[in-house]
Structure formats: structure tokens, C-alpha cells
Amino acid sequence: MINIILQRKKDEILNIYEELLSAKNLKPSKNINATFSELVAIVQDTPIEHSRDILDNIEIRKIQDDLRRMSSRAESELELFWVKNVLKSQNAEKILKFFPYYSNYEKMSDLEIKSMQLCDVHKGHKALFVGSGPLPLSSIMMARKCGISIDNLDMDDESCKLSKELIKKIGLSNKIKTIKGNILDIQDLSNYQTIFIAALAGENDEEKVKIIDHIVARSKTDTHIVMRSVSGLGVLLYPEISSTHLKNIKVIRRSKSPRDIINNIIIGKIK
Numbered sequence: 289m290i291n292i293i294l295q296r297k298k299d300e301i302l303n304i305y306e307e308l309l310s311a312k313n314l315k316p317s318k319n320i321n322a323t324f325s326e327l328v329a330i331v332q333d334t335p336i337e338h339s340r341d342i343l344d345n346i347e348i349r350k351i352q353d354d355l356r357r358m359s360s361r362a363e364s365e366l367e368l369f370w371v372k373n374v375l376k377s378q379n380a381e382k383i384l385k386f387f388p389y390y391s392n393y394e395k396m397s398d399l400e401i402k403s404m405q406l407c408d409v410h411k412g413h414k415a416l417f418v419g420s421g422p423l424p425l426s427s428i429m430m431a432r433k434c435g436i437s438i439d440n441l442d443m444d445d446e447s448c449k450l451s452k453e454l455i456k457k458i459g460l461s462n463k464i465k466t467i468k469g470n471i472l473d474i475q476d477l478s479n480y481q482t483i484f485i486a487a488l489a490g491e492n493d494e495e496k497v498k499i500i501d502h503i504v505a506r507s508k509t510d511t512h513i514v515m516r517s518v519s520g521l522g523v524l525l526y527p528e529i530s531s532t533h534l535k536n537i538k539v540i541r542r543s544k545s546p547r548d549i550i551n552n553i554i555i556g557k558i559k
């Protein structure tokens with residue numbers, strides 16, 4: 289019976305991949321939203337002990353990187369669509385809250401804030417958010433809830449331009465700055481006490497290791513590193529942070545995924 293269920297899930301994932309591949313683009317639409325919701329539901333409903341069987345399937349292995357790349361593109365398109373809506377609107381705060389994953393960001397940033405508040409080493413935290421994207425909800429929530437100053441970093445021109453306009457529109461320019469650049473080109477990170485790495489900054493294992501190693505080598509000892517990872521079938525959407533990524537990081541906390549959220553959070557300190 290279980291084999292039949294697992295085979296059905298593999299087929300569903302392969303069908304989703306084909307549908308996304310044949311789509312004209314990955315901008316939010318009724319079809320694209322429904323297809324991603326279906327994928328998210330499969331990821332969330334599959335117990336971790338069954339995910340290995342699905343991920344080891346040769347056909348799934350072949351499409352995994354490509355599926356993740358498309359998910360990342362779709363996430364950026366969704367954020368672009370929403371930031372443009374918010375910028376056009378007379379009531380930015382109201383529209384911002386209509387973002388479909390708003391409550392997920394709230395749950396994740398609450399966990400991240402709690403862990404920063406447990407810190408007895410640093411008095412104030414100046415943070416860097418690597419891969420803040422067009423709609424930098426995590427930074428917005430953190431700046432509002434705990435008053436920290438954050439530098440948002442993204443290598444994409446349009447994401448930086450729109451997110452900067454958003455930050456200005458909602459009155460947070462004194463707390464959040466936007467820097468356009470690739471983290472791999474930044475040589476000194478010693479000013480930051482906390483560095484957040486977005487789930488999709490580094491879309492595969494190799495890129496993720498490169499980004500984390502680069503940050504570790506350029507930050508002070510005891511700097512907090514906050515990373516978003518996944519478990520089980522979550523790797524179809526985001527890279528998983530494993531021990532290879534954490535060579536020079538002392539893990540101080542690993543949160544389980546909050547309910548309805550695919551990401552889990554790993555908080556560490558640089559050794």
C-alpha cells in the first residue's frame with residue numbers, strides 16, 4: 289500500500305515539473321499558484337521517513353535542481369508582483385499583509401528574534417540580510433519588532449530598486465538600508481553582529497557552501513549566523529543546510545519547522 293502511495297507522489301511531482309516546464313513564464317497566475325500549492329502540499333504531507341524513497345528515485349533526481357531553480361524564480365516573481373502592488377496602493381500596510389505567505393514570515397522572524405534576544409554577548413545587533421529579495425518582509429518585521437538596524441543585500445538590480453522604494457514608503461529608511469551586490473564580492477563583514485542568509489541565497493549545495501564559507505571567513509568570532517534550511521522533501525524547493533555547510537559554525541539552536549512552514553531555522557555562532 290505504502291509503495292502505491294509513494295509511486296503516486298513521484299508521479300505527481302513529475303507532472304508538476306512538466307507543467308511548470310511548459311508554462312509561458314512563472315509569474316503568479318491561477319495555474320502557477322495552484323501548481324506550486326500542489327507541490328507545497330506534497331512536501332508538507334510526506335513524512336520524513338518516506339521522503340528518502342522519493343528523492344532516491346532516478347527520475348526525481350534528474351529534475352530536482354531544475355525544479356528548485358524554477359521554484360526560486362517563481363518566488364522572486366511572486367515577490368515582484370506583490371511589491372509592485374504595494375507600491376501602487378494608497379494603503380501599503382494593508383496590501384502588504386495580503387501577501388500570501390505573510391504569516392509564515394511572521395512565525396519565522398518571531399523565532400529568529402527570540403534567539404537574538406537570548407544573546408548575552410552583544411548589546412545591540414546590527415544585522416545583514418543576504419538575499420533580501422524584492423519584498424524584504426523578514427527585515428521589515430525584525431526592524432519593527434525589535435528595533436534593530438538592518439542592511440539588506442541583494443545582487444539583483446530590480447529587487448534592490450523596488451525594495452528600497454518599499455522601505456521608504458513604509459517609513460523604515462532610518463532602520464533598513466539597501467545594498468546592491470553579491471555577498472561573494474563583500475570583503476569585510478566585521479561590522480555585523482548578526483547575518484541572516486535567505487533560504488534561496490545559494491540555490492544549490494555548492495553555492496550555499498561558498499556563501500557560508502565566505503561569510504564565516506570575513507566576520508568576527510561570535511557573530512550570529514541565522515540560516516533557513518529544510519528537511520525531507522523540502523529539498524525540492526530549497527537547499528538543505530548540512531554539516532558540510534557548518535564546519536566553522538557552532539550551532540546554538542535548531543528550530544523545528546513551525547506549523548505549515550517548510551523552512552526550519554538554524555542559528556549558529558562563528559567559531
Ligand SMILES: C[S@@+](CC[C@H](N)C(=O)[O-])C[C@H]1O[C@@H](n2cnc3c(N)ncnc32)[C@H](O)[C@@H]1O
Pocket residue numbers: 360363364367418419420421422423424425426441442443444447469470471472486487488489490499
Ligand atoms: C527569492 S529571493 C528572496 C528571499 C526571501 N525574501 C527570503 O526572505 O528568503 C532570494 C534572493 O537572494 C538573492 N541572492 C541570491 N544569491 C545572492 C548572493 N550571492 N548575493 C546577494 N544576493 C543573492 C537573489 O537575487 C534573490 O533576490
